[in-house]
Every structure is written in structure tokens, then in C-alpha cells.
Amino acid sequence: MRFATIRTGNTLTAARIEGDRAVLVNASDAVEAYLRRDRLTDIGDMDARTAHYARVSLAPAHILCVGLNYRSHIEELGYPTPTYPTFFAKFPSTLTGPRDTIALPRISDHIDGEAELAVIVGQRLRRAGVEDANHAIAGYCVANDLSLRDWQHRTTEALQGKVFDRSTPLGPMLVTPEELDNARDLTVTFTVDGVEWQHGSTSDLLFTPAELLAYCSTFLTLEPGDVILTGTPGKTAHAAKSLTPGRHLVTAIEGIGAAINPTGTDPLPDTRAIWREETDQ
Template sequence: MKLATIRTAGATAAVRIDGDTATETGHRDVGALLATPDWQAAAAAASGATHAVDALDYAPVVPQPGKILCVGLNYRNHILEMGRELPAYPTLFAKYPEALVGPYDEITLPAASDAVDWEAELAVVIGAPVRHADRETAAAAIAGYSVLNDVTARDWQYRSPMWLQGKTFEATTPFGPLLVTPDEADPAAGLTLSGAVDGETVQQAETSDLVFDAAELVSYVSTILTLKPGDVIATGTPGGVGHARKPQRYLADGQTLTTSVAGIGELRNVCRTEKTERTSA
């Protein structure tokens, strides 16, 4: 099953996508759908308004996740090529929902940063509350998979040992367009993840190269806190980021960042430099 959140006149709506048709489920977004008991049956029985897929205006697939947890250093080949040992435990950090944009929206390049970088990632979306989960229970709690780019202000990320400040600038993180359920997409089988800047491929890897796969990550995080429907885990990025290149490369105004996972979907986002305006309460 394929699900999405679309923008309608002054609102959003969750839809099930079948070929060229999107059918509204009656929920305001995919996050609200996932919070519904037996959401799979509700989505399968969707009979609301229909839309042509080629005319959809996509929002982030889950516009307001309760939690966005991200993983660093999680692709074997990338870690080994840097001469590091494989980690014993996941490296975790967080983002906030304000960072999210739709799969075809503009990415805002923060005016405060001169070093905005790309990080193509597979995203895991939770579909059931899960706490202290073993691998089997964790896998069963996964609603599906999506695509995310963890666009990062490197100069802010490395201002301190804590990465958060470089990772969650507003309107920097495209997410979507679809949630694809596990029966239709299996990252463990090896799906090609890729990122491109103005058509030039800068990142490419197989999702089977993850050190900690989706079920392991859900199990690990659930030991710390309860994961709830609509929560998101970004599973990490492979080699090829701009900051590690010689010379270093960063995103610039007008460039197009494309991020894809085979069988799941593609993001296409034009980068625009932020125009700052002071706001007050």
C-alpha cells in the first residue's frame, strides 16, 4: 500500500494511492491515519474524494511527527572507507517538525550558514506504539518507509560536540512523497538509495549496507522511550556528502537536490537562500 499527505484547499488530507488515482481516507494527514486503530483496514477501505496523482500537491508524508530521530554513521562501506571501526551502538540525534518540507517544496538555505550539505536517507515511519521491543515486535510496529534528506548546516553542526543546532534549521528537510508499507518495500533486500545535485549523482548505496537496520533501530530506540504512530527514524546517510569532499562542496541558491530510494519514491527540491525577517510574539 502507498499512502501520502496532500494539500487541498486550505487543508491537508491523507490519501491511498493506486496507480494514477489518490483516494482520501477521511484523515487530515498520514500521521492522523496511523493513530487510528486498525489503520491498515481504514486505508484499504478509503472511499473519499479522488484526485489525479499527477496533479497532487504533496505535503511531508507525516507533517507533524511527535518525534524525528536520526542516526549517524550507519553505512558499513562509508564507515570502513573512513578508516573507522563499525559502531557497537547507534549514534542518535533529533530534528523538530519545523525542519520538514514537502517532497517538491523549496529547501531553505539558512542565511546564517555558508556550509549547507546534503544527506540522502531512508526513513522509517512507526505505525503502532512500541516500547522495550524485541526485533520481531519492532518490525511489526513499522508502518512503512519513505525518503528524507537530512540537509545539514555543517558550520553550525560542528560548533559543539552536540549536532542538533546544525540539523534542524527550519524548512530544510524534504520528506516523502509516499509511505510505502513493508509488504511492498524491503530495505533489507537492498534498495538503491541515491542523491544528486543538479543531475550529478553525489551519493549512492544499497540499504542492505546499513549497520543497524530498521527493526534494530526501532528496538533500540524503544528501550529509551515509547515510539508512537507517526514517529520517524531517519536511518543515516552513505558516503558522498559535500563536507567530506576535497575540495568541500555545499548547496547553493538555485540548485536542485534529488533524493531517491528505489521502490519507495523520489524527492526533488530547489534550494533557495533564506530571506530573513525578524518576528516577535
């Protein structure tokens, strides 16, 4: 099954996606539609090809992201294979829709994109084994973990480079595991103005989605709607150093769809010099 969160004017409504048809249902978002999938009422329909998709999960309790999880990318960087997953966190304020414009902050000179398979949690999970964690997966969607690299590498903690507002498209739809063979071998790509910056496959993941959920559940109670970003493949030779305003980003995963986001100019000023002046006094 496929569920989406559709924006109609100022209203968000869940929809069941059936080919080129988006069947609107009596739920507020894709996660609620999944949780109530056997008790939904159809309330309308529209063309799925022209629908304005909003983020799949509106306000997850937890957003956890994994670094160094594609074997080829680890080898490319020359790093040892991790024994355990490397996690960092995001906040709900970082999420945006898979059709929304992303304003690139003026405070950064190096903004990068990262195509990622996102896992949506479908039930509460605590101290679970891999099999139970697999059954707790509601579905998969597309994410792009846009990152301020110059801020990320200011310290040993990546947080400040990973959490700028409305920087992580999530969508366009939640696709349940049986439609994707549990995401075992899906092509993942990221293009900028039609030029491929990333290309990989989920078959290259070091830790599977179920293993990541089970691992997280040992130290954190996962809730329905929580989001796990599973890592990103390496860059192609065509990838440039930084994203700039006026670009056309397409983050795509085979069998799921694509987040299609233009980049815009940040309306807020560059305050880096002010901060430096204050700290130098």
C-alpha cells in the same frame, strides 16, 4: 499499500496511492490513513503524478536520526565500526514537504544534503525486541537530512547544525514493508542539478530498521507517526562542498519515489556578525 499526505490549496488530505491515481480518503495525513486503513472512506481522486505531496507525518512526537550506519561510509571515513547506534534528534519544525522549496540559511557557508531511508512507526513501542519492532513499522519513505556543517562542527554536539526550520523533506509517500521486502536492498541516491552526489544501498546498513526501533524503544516510548532516519551513504567524487540557492535536489529511494526540492534564498538576514559583536563585548 501506499499512503500520502496531499496538499490541495490550504488543505491537507490523506490519499491512497494506486499507480497513477491518488484516491483521497477521510483522514488528515498519511499516518492517520495507515492507522485507519481498514476503516477509510474514499472521498475523491486525482492524478498522483501531478499531486502536491506534503510531509508524510505532520507532527511526530519524536524524530531520531542515526549517524554512521552505512558500512562503506564508515570505512571511507576510517572510523571504527560502532557497537551501538549513534543518535541525534530533530524537531517537527525541521520537516517540510517533498515538493517544497528549501530556503538555505544565510548564516551558513557549508550546507550539505544527506539522502536517508526514513522509517515511520505504526504503533506504540516500549522495551521491544527486534521481531516486535519489525511488526511496529508502518512503512518507509524518503528523507533528506540537510545539515549546516559549519554549525554542526562548532561543538561536539551536532544539534545546532541539524535543526534549521523546514530543512528535512519527508515523503512523498509511506510505503508499507511488504511492498519493499522490509527495505532490505533499495538503491538510495541524491542528485543536485542532475549530478549524483550520493549513491548507496540499504543492504549496506549496519543496523537494520527493526534493530534501530528496538534499540530506541529501550530508552524512549515510540509513538505512531514517529520518524527514524536510518543514516546516509557516502559521497561520490562529484559532490561539491556546499548547496546554494537555485539548485534542484532529487532525493530518491528505489520502490518509494523521490523528494524533489528546489533551493531558495533565505529571507532572513545573516546575523552571525551581530552575535560575534555581542559576545566580544
